[in-house]
Amino acid sequence: MCGAIGRVIDNPFVKALMDLLNIKFQTETDYNIRPNARIPIAIGKQGKPVGVEASWWLFQTMTENGFSYDKRYRSFNTRKEKLFTNRKYEFAHQRCVIPASFFYEWNGKRFKIEPTDSAIAFGGxxxxxxxxxxxxxxxxxxxxxxxxxxFIHIHDNSFPLMLLPEEITPWLDDGFHDINYWQDTLKTKIRFDLKVTPVDKKNPIFAVGKSQIIYAD
Structure with missing residues (x-):
C-alpha cells in the first residue's frame, strides 16, 4: 500500500514531468505527503493533459466546511482487481497521473523508494x-x-503502478476507453531501477541505513 509520497519540485526530472503534464500552478516541495492531502495531478481533457488539484482520497463526503475524505473507505489506493469491477467507469473514463519524486513503504522499518534517474508518474x-x-x-x-x-522484505501486500513515459499520453487520453488495453501495464513488475533507503520513521528526510538498488525486471 502506498501510504505516503514525496515531491521535490526543484528536481529536474520532476520539473520535466510536471511540464509534460501541464501542471503550471504553484506547488511546493513536500517530503511527507499523506492521504487526504491536496496534491497536483494531471487528467485528460480533449486528448491533452490538464493539471488540477485533487484530494488524495477517492471517496469524499460533504461537510459544513466543504468536501472531506469519507472515513468509511480507505480509498487513497485502489487495488488492481477493482478496476474491472466497482471502479470500472473511472478506469475507462477518468484516469489520472500523480507526479512524485519518491514514495515510502513500511515493514517494521520505513523505506524511501525512488527511481535512480527519473521522476515517478503514478497511474491513478x-x-x-x-x-x-x-x-x-x-x-x-x-x-x-x-x-x-x-520487495517482499519491504512490503508484502502491494506495489504501486508507475507508468513509463510512453504510457502517459494514452493513459491520459480521455477518448480512449478500452480497459483491456492496459492488461500488460497492470502486471506487477519493476519497470526502472529503484533506490531503496531506510529512513527515520518520524523524520523521513534522514537516512538511517545504506541504500540498495533494486534493478528493473
Missing part, C-alpha cells in the same frame, strides 16, 4: 464532485498491484 483514477459555484472538486487514488517478489 479520479472523480469529480460538483460544488455550488459550478466549479469542481477533484479526488484521486493511486492504483496498486500485487506485491513484487523483490
Amino acid at each position: 483514477i479520479y472523480r469529480m464532485w460538483p460544488v455550488k459555484n459550478e466549479s469542481k472538486h477533484y479526488s484521486c487514488s493511486i492504483i496498486t498491484l500485487p506485491a513484487h517478489r523483490k
Whole structure:
C-alpha cells in the first residue's frame, strides 16, 4: 500500500514531468505527503493533459466546511482487481497521473523508494464532485498491484503502478476507453531501477541505513 509520497519540485526530472503534464500552478516541495492531502495531478481533457488539484482520497463526503475524505473507505489506493469491477467507469473514463519524486513503504522499518534517474508518474483514477459555484472538486487514488517478489522484505501486500513515459499520453487520453488495453501495464513488475533507503520513521528526510538498488525486471 502506498501510504505516503514525496515531491521535490526543484528536481529536474520532476520539473520535466510536471511540464509534460501541464501542471503550471504553484506547488511546493513536500517530503511527507499523506492521504487526504491536496496534491497536483494531471487528467485528460480533449486528448491533452490538464493539471488540477485533487484530494488524495477517492471517496469524499460533504461537510459544513466543504468536501472531506469519507472515513468509511480507505480509498487513497485502489487495488488492481477493482478496476474491472466497482471502479470500472473511472478506469475507462477518468484516469489520472500523480507526479512524485519518491514514495515510502513500511515493514517494521520505513523505506524511501525512488527511481535512480527519473521522476515517478503514478497511474491513478479520479472523480469529480460538483460544488455550488459550478466549479469542481477533484479526488484521486493511486492504483496498486500485487506485491513484487523483490520487495517482499519491504512490503508484502502491494506495489504501486508507475507508468513509463510512453504510457502517459494514452493513459491520459480521455477518448480512449478500452480497459483491456492496459492488461500488460497492470502486471506487477519493476519497470526502472529503484533506490531503496531506510529512513527515520518520524523524520523521513534522514537516512538511517545504506541504500540498495533494486534493478528493473
